[in-house]
Amino acid sequence: MKRILVSMAMVVLVAAIVAGGEEAGAVYGDGVTIQDPVPMSRLLGEPETFVGKKVRVDGVITGVCKKRGCWIQVTNPDTGEGIRIKVEDGVIVFPYAAMGEPVSAEGIFEAVALTPEQVAARAARQEQQPASHSHPPGEPCEKGLPGKTGCDVPIQDNTVYLIRGTGAVIHS
Amino acid sequence: MRLRRLVIATHRDVGYFFAGLTVLYAISGIAVNHVEDWNPNYVLRTETRDLGQLQDGDRNQVADEVLRRMEIAEEPKSVVRMSPNLIKVFLDGRTITVTLPEGRVYDELARRRGGFFELNYLHLNHGKGFWTWFADLYAAGLLVLACTGIFIISGKKGLGGRGLWLLLAGLSVPVIYLLWRL
Numbered sequence: 001m002k003r004i005l006v007s008m009a010m011v012v013l014v015a016a017i018v019a020g021g022e023e024a025g026a027v028y029g030d031g032v033t034i035q036d037p038v039p040m041s042r043l044l045g046e047p048e049t050f051v052g053k054k055v056r057v058d059g060v061i062t063g064v065c066k067k068r069g070c071w072i073q074v075t076n077p078d079t080g081e082g083i084r085i086k087v088e089d090g091v092i093v094f095p096y097a098a099m100g101e102p103v104s105a106e107g108i109f110e111a112v113a114l115t116p117e118q119v120a121a122r123a124a125r126q127e128q129q130p131a132s133h134s135h136p137p138g139e140p141c142e143k144g145l146p147g148k149t150g151c152d153v154p155i156q157d158n159t160v161y162l163i164r165g166t167g168a169v170i171h172s
Numbered sequence: 173m174r175l176r177r178l179v180i181a182t183h184r185d186v187g188y189f190f191a192g193l194t195v196l197y198a199i200s201g202i203a204v205n206h207v208e209d210w211n212p213n214y215v216l217r218t219e220t221r222d223l224g225q226l227q228d229g230d231r232n233q234v235a236d237e238v239l240r241r242m243e244i245a246e247e248p249k250s251v252v253r254m255s256p257n258l259i260k261v262f263l264d265g266r267t268i269t270v271t272l273p274e275g276r277v278y279d280e281l282a283r284r285r286g287g288f289f290e291l292n293y294l295h296l297n298h299g300k301g302f303w304t305w306f307a308d309l310y311a312a313g314l315l316v317l318a319c320t321g322i323f324i325i326s327g328k329k330g331l332g333g334r335g336l337w338l339l340l341a342g343l344s345v346p347v348i349y350l351l352w353r354l
Contacts, residue, residue: 060250060252060262062252062254062260062262066211066213066214066216066282067207067211067212067213068207069298075252075254077231077250077251077252077253078231078253079253080252080253080254080255080256080258082254090296090297093296093298095298096213096214096282097264097265099249099262099267099282100248100249100250100252100260100262100263100267101249101250101262102250
């Protein structure tokens with residue numbers, strides 16, 4: 001009996017020592033590897049240049065997936081231009097407490113065009129937005145958009161621009 | 173006979189060791205299974221207020237005026253101009269969205285859902301590092317519990333009779349579900 005308990009304690013201790021070195025402050029996923037961020041205005045102004053490429057963006061976290069932490073919205077605090085960083089559920093989890101913190105994030109830039117049906121459905125939804133809807137003006141909570149973008153994703157010219165996040169560093 | 177004694181002893185001791193964590197994981201499992209219906213991690217309270225007309229200008233100055241009118245002394249973490257007429261002020265656990273120039277405020281307060289936040293933190297392995305290893309150990313422990321559990325009793329109530337049927341019934345649920353869904 002004592003031997004079993006001692007063995008279990010040893011395994012836990014070894015695991016703690018091995019894993020202890022991996023704890024790393026506010027680094028999420030692979031962190032950031034690219035030196036220079038792409039200005040948000042350039043990324044959204046000429047998106048075709050960056051589609052399919054790995055990019056880094058810097059800004060302030062203005063939205064976090066409230067339930068799963070599976071996306072953040074990164075915004076330029078001066079201009080309001082922002083981009084969704086979507087990560088796989090459970091692989092990277094952003095804490096809701098990160099709202100308002102400066103962040104550097106990177107991943108593959110994607111453009112997902114809405115289908116004509118989705119454009120029509122979106123227009124109808126916006127017309128019928130109930131008065132009690134809890135989101136601030138200009139930020140409708142929309143689900144079921146292409147590419148698993150998460151709620152509240154900004155849409156520009158009927159296209160969702162987002163970064164499939166591989167990592168981030170939150171500078172709090 | 174000696175082997176059965178070892179099986180029972182192993183099942184008992186591993187069971188005692190992991191019983192607490194199993195209960196915690198079970199509670200968290202139910203909580204996160206229903207994530208579409210509620211927020212298992214945070215309690216969010218929202219409120220809309222009218223602060224009266226606000227003069228547009230530097231976003232930090234607008235934020236200062238908003239906080240003054242709301243009688244909040246806290247220094248904001250950041251202030252972001254989301255659009256020409258929308259500013260967000262971020263405080264600790266609180267986000268204030270202001271529309272200009274109307275001065276309409278959408279105030280969102282978030283606090284951790286006591287107990288559940290911590291359980292989900294463990295269950296969903298948000299901490300990574302050490303907890304990944306311990307959760308692996310726990311998974312191995314469950315494997316040991318399952319493998320030893322089915323051999324605890326012999327005869328009609330064990331794998332020679334009812335036990336086998338229950339084992340097959342339990343296995344059939346995920347198999348049938350997968351055949352149905354995929």
